[in-house]
Structure formats: structure tokens, C-alpha cells
Amino acid sequence: MTNGEPTQEPVQRGLRTGRLEAFSDGVFAIAITLLVLDIALPATAAKHLLRSLGDLWPSYVAYVASFGTIGALWLGHNVITEYLDRVDAVFIRINLLLLLFVAFLPFPTRIVADYISEQSPERVAVTFYGVTFLLAATLLLVLWRYAVRRRLVRPDMNDEEIDLLTQRLTPGLGGYLVLIVAGLFIPIVAVIGYLAVAIYYIVPSRGLTRLIRRKLHRPQRS
Amino acid sequence: MTNGEPTQEPVQRGLRTGRLEAFSDGVFAIAITLLVLDIALPATAAKHLLRSLGDLWPSYVAYVASFGTIGALWLGHNVITEYLDRVDAVFIRINLLLLLFVAFLPFPTRIVADYISEQSPERVAVTFYGVTFLLAATLLLVLWRYAVRRRLVRPDMNDEEIDLLTQRLTPGLGGYLVLIVAGLFIPIVAVIGYLAVAIYYIVPSRGLTRLIRRKLHRPQRS
Amino acid sequence: MTNGEPTQEPVQRGLRTGRLEAFSDGVFAIAITLLVLDIALPATAAKHLLRSLGDLWPSYVAYVASFGTIGALWLGHNVITEYLDRVDAVFIRINLLLLLFVAFLPFPTRIVADYISEQSPERVAVTFYGVTFLLAATLLLVLWRYAVRRRLVRPDMNDEEIDLLTQRLTPGLGGYLVLIVAGLFIPIVAVIGYLAVAIYYIVPSRGLTRLIRRKLHRPQRS
Amino acid sequence: MTNGEPTQEPVQRGLRTGRLEAFSDGVFAIAITLLVLDIALPATAAKHLLRSLGDLWPSYVAYVASFGTIGALWLGHNVITEYLDRVDAVFIRINLLLLLFVAFLPFPTRIVADYISEQSPERVAVTFYGVTFLLAATLLLVLWRYAVRRRLVRPDMNDEEIDLLTQRLTPGLGGYLVLIVAGLFIPIVAVIGYLAVAIYYIVPSRGLTRLIRRKLHRPQRS
Numbered sequence: 062m063t064n065g066e067p068t069q070e071p072v073q074r075g076l077r078t079g080r081l082e083a084f085s086d087g088v089f090a091i092a093i094t095l096l097v098l099d100i101a102l103p104a105t106a107a108k109h110l111l112r113s114l115g116d117l118w119p120s121y122v123a124y125v126a127s128f129g130t131i132g133a134l135w136l137g138h139n140v141i142t143e144y145l146d147r148v149d150a151v152f153i154r155i156n157l158l159l160l161l162f163v164a165f166l167p168f169p170t171r172i173v174a175d176y177i178s179e180q181s182p183e184r185v186a187v188t189f190y191g192v193t194f195l196l197a198a199t200l201l202l203v204l205w206r207y208a209v210r211r212r213l214v215r216p217d218m219n220d221e222e223i224d225l226l227t228q229r230l231t232p233g234l235g236g237y238l239v240l241i242v243a244g245l246f247i248p249i250v251a252v253i254g255y256l257a258v259a260i261y262y263i264v265p266s267r268g269l270t271r272l273i274r275r276k277l278h279r280p281q282r283s
Numbered sequence: 284m285t286n287g288e289p290t291q292e293p294v295q296r297g298l299r300t301g302r303l304e305a306f307s308d309g310v311f312a313i314a315i316t317l318l319v320l321d322i323a324l325p326a327t328a329a330k331h332l333l334r335s336l337g338d339l340w341p342s343y344v345a346y347v348a349s350f351g352t353i354g355a356l357w358l359g360h361n362v363i364t365e366y367l368d369r370v371d372a373v374f375i376r377i378n379l380l381l382l383l384f385v386a387f388l389p390f391p392t393r394i395v396a397d398y399i400s401e402q403s404p405e406r407v408a409v410t411f412y413g414v415t416f417l418l419a420a421t422l423l424l425v426l427w428r429y430a431v432r433r434r435l436v437r438p439d440m441n442d443e444e445i446d447l448l449t450q451r452l453t454p455g456l457g458g459y460l461v462l463i464v465a466g467l468f469i470p471i472v473a474v475i476g477y478l479a480v481a482i483y484y485i486v487p488s489r490g491l492t493r494l495i496r497r498k499l500h501r502p503q504r505s
Numbered sequence: 506m507t508n509g510e511p512t513q514e515p516v517q518r519g520l521r522t523g524r525l526e527a528f529s530d531g532v533f534a535i536a537i538t539l540l541v542l543d544i545a546l547p548a549t550a551a552k553h554l555l556r557s558l559g560d561l562w563p564s565y566v567a568y569v570a571s572f573g574t575i576g577a578l579w580l581g582h583n584v585i586t587e588y589l590d591r592v593d594a595v596f597i598r599i600n601l602l603l604l605l606f607v608a609f610l611p612f613p614t615r616i617v618a619d620y621i622s623e624q625s626p627e628r629v630a631v632t633f634y635g636v637t638f639l640l641a642a643t644l645l646l647v648l649w650r651y652a653v654r655r656r657l658v659r660p661d662m663n664d665e666e667i668d669l670l671t672q673r674l675t676p677g678l679g680g681y682l683v684l685i686v687a688g689l690f691i692p693i694v695a696v697i698g699y700l701a702v703a704i705y706y707i708v709p710s711r712g713l714t715r716l717i718r719r720k721l722h723r724p725q726r727s
Numbered sequence: 728m729t730n731g732e733p734t735q736e737p738v739q740r741g742l743r744t745g746r747l748e749a750f751s752d753g754v755f756a757i758a759i760t761l762l763v764l765d766i767a768l769p770a771t772a773a774k775h776l777l778r779s780l781g782d783l784w785p786s787y788v789a790y791v792a793s794f795g796t797i798g799a800l801w802l803g804h805n806v807i808t809e810y811l812d813r814v815d816a817v818f819i820r821i822n823l824l825l826l827l828f829v830a831f832l833p834f835p836t837r838i839v840a841d842y843i844s845e846q847s848p849e850r851v852a853v854t855f856y857g858v859t860f861l862l863a864a865t866l867l868l869v870l871w872r873y874a875v876r877r878r879l880v881r882p883d884m885n886d887e888e889i890d891l892l893t894q895r896l897t898p899g900l901g902g903y904l905v906l907i908v909a910g911l912f913i914p915i916v917a918v919i920g921y922l923a924v925a926i927y928y929i930v931p932s933r934g935l936t937r938l939i940r941r942k943l944h945r946p947q948r949s
């Protein structure tokens with residue numbers, strides 16, 4: 062019976078998305094919360110604690126920029142999986158690759174926090190930071206484009222809706238490229254730029270909000 | 284068909300709350316569990332381990348106060364999302380901002396634990412701690428008030444019920460302001476005060492319990 | 506209408522257990538995984554890495570004992586919430602107190618790992634470790650007894666079934682008391698004993714397995 | 728009534744798998760995300776940050792190999808629990824033992840990252856790493872074979888399907904044995920080999936994909 066009816070609805074779903082979402086949410090939530098471990102006072106801070114806390118500003122900026130970026134990636138991931146009808150094995154692999162870079166982000170964040178206020182290595186630190194962001198954002202777009210090409214998206218989505226999300230996910234990549242180059246000249250501007258890109262992704266676009274509403278006509282998955 | 288019937292029920296729900304809750308629960312749970320990493324013995328503890336463990340009392344107090352505060356914020360977040368009919372894109376952004384401060388809390392906790400028993404920098408440490416609490420609690424209230432103003436709450440909630448939760452979330456802010464000032468004079472009193480505010484939030488109020496019961500007449504979301 | 510029918514079924518449920526379980530699972534999972542961070546080689550390990558890895562045996566024993574204990578507490582928590590019909594506000598508070606000790610466990614684990622092989626402070630370390638275990642296990646029993654006394658358990662549970670779970674959760678406390686005393690004389694025996702208690706809790710009892718089967722006659726929550 | 732009808736459907740299910748999956752997902756996600764904490768620059772890195780970041784290549788290789796392995800174990804765990812009709816108490820114990828090794832993996836990963844580029848202790852480090860992988864992969868196979876032997880798998884699975892998953896989980900063990908021996912001679916080859924085994928597990932096999940599709944004919948568990 063099971064292999065006699067290969068075209069019926071549950072077959073199309075591929076793998077369940079529930080545990081993929083749970084595992085991904087876990088990695089996003091842990092990576093975003095581990096960022097705080099990299100904010101540390103030097104051992105000599107006791108004497109001038111207020112000034113020492115102030116001197117940590119690069120750590121705070123890096124914390125907020127990385128928090129915003131991981132938050133934006135999580136939000137994008139969230140929207141993509143909402144659009145999906147099913148996932149396949151390649152999708153899971155691309156998703157693992159995306160999570161590999163998400164989980165890696167606390168390390169370049171720490172590098173930026175440690176070296177942004179120093180003269181010589183700040184360029185290297187900020188470039189390393191930006192490249193990791195660029196790779197993670199690219200993989201999120203790859204994840205989405207793969208889902209579209211392999212028709213994993215819900216059948217009731219029309220082309221206009223799909224294009225709108227693609228357009229939404231793409232310009233950030235250009236932004237990252239510009240900021241990586243800018244960071245070679247004025248590193249701190251690049252860090253603030255990364256925060257701006259994160260805010261751009263987080264701020265709701267009208268078109269997308271409209272799409273999400275339509276999407277909710279289908280019965281809710283848990 | 285989808286845009287021809289904009290007033291039907293699923294459209295009103297906005298985004299699914301499931302993954303927002305899962306991600307938020309993750310951040311709360313991780314932040315509350317990372318607190319223990321900041322309790323550390325000095326390298327010279329071996330000789331008088333019992334005394335060294337006793338000397339860590341500021342770490343224990345800070346651990347309990349922060350654990351209680353994150354627990355209280357989680358509980359408040361829990362109640363708010365229970366009341367919601369749907370979330371919108373701005374709600375998600377305010378929620379990310381709240382989580383930014385929740386995930387940050389282990390850092391001021393470590394600062395308080397390290398400097399509360401020292402003379403000079405304890406005022407700075409306790410103020411830094413209190414301001415973070417105040418910001419997190421304020422954002423929780425902002426989240427709730429935004430949800431009320433934008434009518435994201437369930438339609439069967441009446442004004443009395445909404446006011447009761449608002450009244451419940453508000454006085455803690457005044458408490459934090461008083462304690463921040465008190466901490467400038469007697470730091471340790473402020474830390475114990477923060478624990479007291481957390482207990483106040485956690486202890487059930489009669490009115491709220493009654494409300495929660497009523498709320499459960501609706502079919503359970505998972 | 507909502508307050509005119511106070512006796513109907515949803516009212517009795519109190520708060521939803523879903524997020525309480527998700528948050529608790531998160532804290533248990535994080536605390537159990539953070540244990541590994543406390544296993545660390547000394548800086549001088551490079552020369553004789555194999556011997557240095559062997560010299561870490563107290564860390565491995567403490568890791569396994571704590572992992573087993575947190576695993577056993579999670580399992581007990583799991584069984585208790587399975588039995589519940591609903592939770593109330595006090596239950597949530599006791600649960601937060603239990604999680605406070607669960608999340609604290611990585612610290613005494615580190616203390617035991619660091620000092621078990623040294624002469625003088627090992628007694629203090631092992632006692633500190635055992636007392637934390639005792640408090641966590643006691644709170645788990647308090648959680649269960651509170652749920653029974655306040656009739657939060659499912660109405661179709663009979664007294665025999667409730668007694669069986671109570672009997673299952675109780676003897677470990679006596680075991681911890683004996684081991685705390687034993688640890689004052691032969692510390693390493695106590696650590697191995699804590700592992701044995703964890704295994705006792707994890708190993709399935711016949712009576713309990715039978716109960717769990719019966720319990721599953723009700724429709725599945727979540 | 729409950730014990731008068733022991734053969735009806737819910738009784739066969741044993742324990743709910745929901746919280747076992749949630750707890751396991753949590754441990755997998757946390758262990759995979761903690762790996763990044765072990766990537767650290769030496770204190771002298773400021774002068775030649777780019778070179779210092781390059782010198783960390785063993786950390787990156789170890790990070791990717793461990794991330795891939797935990798990802799593969801999670802994927803295998805995912806497939807196994809998908810096949811299950813119910814779990815029993817022994818299954819839960821074996822699962823805890825598997826998680827014990829999964830949660831342990833960040834430690835050997837750190838050892839490999841620290842010592843792979845040094846002459847003498849690299850053999851020990853790589854062997855320690857490989858043995859942990861072998862034990863975790865073996866436990867995953869034990870978990871599956873136990874589920875098959877105790878007839879915990881879904882009744883509509885036929886023998887061919889079960890054999891296919893067994894064949895899929897088995898050869899990696901041989902791969903680990905070969906790599907552990909190879910690591911005694913050329914350590915870095917073994918580390919790259921571990922990454923290759925992880926990719927082998929992650930890359931979808933045709934037979935398995937077909938099976939997973941069939942499996943989805945049953946109603947979805949949440």
C-alpha cells in the first residue's frame with residue numbers, strides 16, 4: 062500500500078521540518094547567547110572600573126552587530142522554512158553548512174572586540190568578521206534558491222511572491238562586499254555598517270509582510 | 284482568493300508565534316544556564332577550599348539574583364505570548380531587543396560577583412547591573428504595551444484584564460530605579476533588592492492567576 | 506460566559522505545560538553539555554599528553570557522575586510532568602528553584618574534578634558536590650509532592666500509582682545523605698556512589714514502567 | 728479498565744518521544760555550538776594577526792570535522808527516531824549514553840586543535856579524538872539495533888527497509904577503525920578522514936531517501 066500510491070500528498074513533503082527547525086533554532090539561540098562570553102574586563106580593571114567598562118565599547122559594538130546579524134539570519138531562516146512545503150536531503154546539508162558559519166560567528170566577534178581599538182591588526186579583524194557574515198548570508202540565499210529551484214516551496218506560492226523574497230535576501234550581500242572593502246580603510250565604519258545591514262534585514266518590508274499574511278491561509282504546522 | 288478575503292481569521296494572526304517562542308525560550312534558558320560559568324575559584328583556593336568557597340558568596344548572591352530576574356522575565360514573556368492572538372514584524376524586533384539584554388545579563392552578573400566585595404568599584408558594578416535589569420524589564424513592558432496598542436492581543440480579552448497585566452509589569456520598573464539609586468550608597472542592599480524584585484515578579488498574584496484561568500477557555504495552541 | 510462556567514475542563518488545566526517543559530528541557534540540556542567545558546588540560550600537558558590525559562581521570566569521573574545525575578533528574582522531571590493534568594503558579598516557582606540547582610551543578614563538578622586527587626581539600630569538594638545533588642533531588646521530590654497535594658495530577662491516577670512514583674523518588678535522598686557522610690572519610694567512594702545513585706534513578710523499575718504504560722491511555726498532549 | 732485492555736494502540740507506544748527528541752536536539756545543538764569556544768588566539772597574536780589567524784588552521788579543521796560529525800550523528804539520530812513507533816526505558820538509557828559522548832566531543836576537538844601542529848603529542852591527540860567518534864557512532868548503531876531487536880520500530884517497516892538503514896550506519900565504524908590506525912602514522916590524514924566520514928554520513932543515499940519518503944505515509948507526529 063505504501064509504495065503503491067507514491068503520488069499522494071504526504072510523499073511530497075520529503076522529510077519532516079520539525080526537528081530541522083528545532084535544531085536550527087537551538088544553534089541560532091546558542092550562538093547568539095554565547096556572544097556575551099567574549100566580553101571580558103582586563104585583570105587590572107578594579108582600579109578604574111567605570112573607565113574600564115567604557116573602554117570595552119568595541120566589545121559592545123561587536124556584540125550588538127553580531128547579535129543583530131544572527132537575529133537577522135534567524136529571521137530569514139524562519140521566513141524561508143515558513144514558505145517550504147518539504148525539505149530534501151540536500152537542503153539539510155546546505156542548512157548544516159549555514160549553521161556551521163552561524164555557530165562560528167562568536168569567534169570573529171571576539172577578534173573584532175579585541176583588536177578594533179588597536180592600530181595595526183584592526184583591518185584584518187574587521188575583514189575576517191565581514192567575510193564570515195558574507196558567507197553566512199550567501200548560504201542563506203543559496204538555501205532559498207535551492208528550495209525554489211527544486212520546487213520545495215509551497216505550491217500555492219506564485220512567482221511574484223518568490224521573487225520578492227529573493228530580492229529581499231540579495232542586496233545585503235552587495236552591502237557586505239562594499240563594507241569589507243570599506244573596512245580595509247576605516248574599520249570601525251565597517252562594523253557599524255554590519256549593524257546597519259542587520260537592521261535592514263530585521264526591519265519589516267511591506268511586500269514581505271503582505272506575503273507572510275497570505276501564506277497563513279494554509280493550516281498551521283506545529 | 285487569498286487577497287479577496289482579507290478579514291478572515293488566519294490573516295489576522297500575522298506571523299506564527301511557535302518559532303518566536305522556541306527561539307526566545309532558547310535564549311532565556313541559555314542565558315540563565317551560562318550564569319554558572321562566571322562562578323570561579325581563584326587559583327590559590329586549594330589551601331583553604333572551604334573558606335574560598337565561602338568567600339565566593341558575592342558570586343552566589345549575584346547568581347541567585349540574576350537567575351531569579353531572568354526567570355521572572357521569562358515568566359512575564361510567557362504570560363504575554365499567551366495573551367497574544369498574533370505577532371507582527373515590529374513585535375519581533377522589540378522581542379529581539381529584549382533578548383539582546385537578556386543574553387547580555389551574564390556579563391554584569393560577573394562584574395557584580397567580581398567587585399561587590401571590593402571597596403571602590405562596587406558602586407559602578409551594582410549600577411551597571413541594575414541598569415541592565417531596568418532596560419530588560421522596560422523592554423518587556425514595551426513589548427506588552429505595543430501588543431495592546433496594535434491590537435495583537437486576543438479579541439476576547441477585556442480592558443480590565445489588560446490593565447491588570449500592565450499594572451503587574453509596571454511597578455518593578457520603579458523598584459529598579461529606587462534600587463539603582465540605593466546601590467550608589469549601599470551596593471549590597473541593591474543586589475538583595477534585585478532578588479526581591481525578581482521574587483515579586485515570580486510570586487503569583489491573585490488577579491493574574493484568575494486571568495490566566497479565564498484565558499484558557501480558548502483552544503490550546505501548541 | 507468565561508466566569509459563569511468555572512468548573513469546565515479547560516479551567517482546571519491552569520497554565521499550559523508546553524513552555525515550562527521546553528524551558529526546563531533547555532536548562533537541563535545546557536547544564537549537561539556545559540559540564541565538558543570544565544575538563545581542561547594543564548598548560549604543561551604537551552610533553553606527556555597521554556599521561557596528562559590519564560591524569561584527568563577525576564574530571565572524567567566527575568563528568569560521568571554529573572552527567573548521569575542531571576540525566577536522572579531530567580528523566581524524573583519528565584515522568585512528573587507526564588503525570589500532570591495542569592501546573593499552577595507555585596509549581597512553576599518550585600520548578601525554577603529546581604532549575605537553579607540543576608544549572609548550578611557544573612560548578613561543584615569543576616570543584617570535584619580539580620580537587621579530588623589532592624590531599625587536603627578533597628573532602629570539602631566532595632561534600633559541596635553531594636549537597637548540591639541532595640538539594641536538587643529533594644526539590645524534585647518537593648515538586649512531585651506539591652503536585653500530588655494540590656491535585657495537579659491527572660484525575661485517573663489512583664493512589665497506588667502515585668505512591669509508586671513517590672517511593673521511586675525518595676530513597677535516592679537517603680543514598681545522598683549516606684554518601685555525603687561517607688565522602689568525609691573516603692571522598693572518591695562518594696563520587697562513585699553518586700554515579701551509582703544516578704544509574705539507580707535511570708535504570709527502569711518494573712512498577713514505574715507499568716505505570717507509564719497505563720498513563721498513555723490518555724490522548725497525547727503537545 | 729486501563730489494565731484490562733493491554734493490547735490497544737496507545738499502550739504499545741511506550742514513552743512519548745517528544746521530550747526525548749527535544750532534549751537530544753538540545754544536547755546536539757549545544758555541543759555543536761560550543762565547539763567555537765575552543766578556537767582561541769594566543770595572547771601574542773596582535774602583532775601579526777593575519778598570520779596568527781592562519782596559524783589557527785588546525786582549529787578550523789578540527790572545528791569543521793567535529794561540526795560535521797555531530798551534524799551527521801544528529802541526522803542519524805533524527806532518522807532513527809523517525810522510524811520508531813515508541814521508545815522504552817532501555818532505549819532512553821542508551822540514548823543518554825550516546826549523548827554523554829556527543830556532549831564530550833568538544834574536549835577531544837580542543838585537544839586536536841591544540842596539538843595537531845606539534846610534533847610529539849599529535850598522535851595521542853588524534854587517537855583520542857578518533858576513539859570518541861568511534862564510541863559515539865557505535866552507540867548510535869547500538870541504539871538502532873536495540874530498537875529493531877525490541878520491535879520498537881513502526882510495524883509497517885519491512886525487513887529490507889530496516890537492513891538498508893543498518894547498512895548505512897555500519898560502514899562508518901570500519902572507517903573510524905582504519906582512521907584511528909592511520910592516525911598513528913599520519914595524524915593530519917586521520918583528521919581529514921574523520922571529516923570525510925562525516926560527509927559520507929551527511930550525503931544522502933538514494934535507498935535511504937526512498938525509505939524516508941515511504942515512511943511519511945503515516946500521520947505526522949509533532
